[in-house]
Amino acid sequence: MTPLARPASPASPPRPGPWAWLAALPTALGLALPEACAGCGRWETALCPGCAALLDAPLAEVTSAAAELRVHAVLAYAGPGRALILNWKNGAREDLAPVMAAVGARAGERWAALSGWPGDRRDAGALDPPRLIVVPAPSGIARRARGRLVAASLADAIARAPAPPPGGAGGPGPLIVSADILRRENGRAFRGAHQAGLSAAQRRRNRQPPPRVLADAGGWDALIVDDVVTTGSTLRSCAAALRGAGARPLGALVLAATPPPARTAARLPGPAPAGLPGGGERRRRAAAKRF
Ligand SMILES: [Zn+2]
Numbered sequence: 001m002t003p004l005a006r007p008a009s010p011a012s013p014p015r016p017g018p019w020a021w022l023a024a025l026p027t028a029l030g031l032a033l034p035e036a037c038a039g040c041g042r043w044e045t046a047l048c049p050g051c052a053a054l055l056d057a058p059l060a061e062v063t064s065a066a067a068e069l070r071v072h073a074v075l076a077y078a079g080p081g082r083a084l085i086l087n088w089k090n091g092a093r094e095d096l097a098p099v100m101a102a103v104g105a106r107a108g109e110r111w112a113a114l115s116g117w118p119g120d121r122r123d124a125g126a127l128d129p130p131r132l133i134v135v136p137a138p139s140g141i142a143r144r145a146r147g148r149l150v151a152a153s154l155a156d157a158i159a160r161a162p163a164p165p166p167g168g169a170g171g172p173g174p175l176i177v178s179a180d181i182l183r184r185e186n187g188r189a190f191r192g193a194h195q196a197g198l199s200a201a202q203r204r205r206n207r208q209p210p211p212r213v214l215a216d217a218g219g220w221d222a223l224i225v226d227d228v229v230t231t232g233s234t235l236r237s238c239a240a241a242l243r244g245a246g247a248r249p250l251g252a253l254v255l256a257a258t259p260p261p262a263r264t265a266a267r268l269p270g271p272a273p274a275g276l277p278g279g280g281e282r283r284r285r286a287a288a289k290r291f
Contacts, residue, residue, distance in 0.1 A: 019056035023047045025102055026095045038093045039080030046095055051080050055103045059110050062229060062257040069232070069239050069249060072114065073257035074107050077228050081256055085227060089150050097153070103255070104157030108134070111223065111253050112164050118174045131219065133179040134159045135242060137226035137234050138211045140184060152180050154255065155225045182211040182238055210241035218246030229254040
């Protein structure tokens, strides 16, 4: 039987970038290294530098996802980014769990810096600390039964990240907690939280009533977290439900957005990794050819 051909290693390895810590995480944690990158499939690495850089890209604002809610995404739900998320979600790559936890924590810190939280909330009440609940979008019963709660894992990671420093007002430091308090109405799943395979019209028809909120959220700021945003309807319904429970939804943070946030690919440091379908510039050229 002919063994699978492996591409030759590049003559000179890519220069370590600011994302190198992410690619080194599985090794640092003593995890067995699978033979291929979880994103692009490149051999002999669990996470290649290019895919680690994708996961460590600056947050991009997803302008069309949910008009009344600022949505930020780490990467585009396409190519190796999509493969990374699917491999994590479906359990094919358990070694991605600590990587995604680190990505969530980093993204949470960046979100706080971008949104200015807690900002003037520090001064709103000197006796009470600014309080933020990180709320995962609700998972369906099937996913809960499998115990693979991707959005909840991200919310936990964000809540564990270091809180922004106390403000100059001298009040107590901000409080950030993960709160898995949303449940889908009637226990029914959305027809796929990410609505893969549906047309835009089907996705619009697929809107659901706001989920139930299991706790009083009065007085809390809220950050909604999900793995992938498609139309933003899930995030909008979560925000509506949280408002109804007295919270103040400040925005949403997702791992990936589709269609891709334009700035994500353009900001990638260094050359595109081998085997990737191309960066933003290549996609723009391809789109220009089509029209
Ligand atoms: Zn890769």
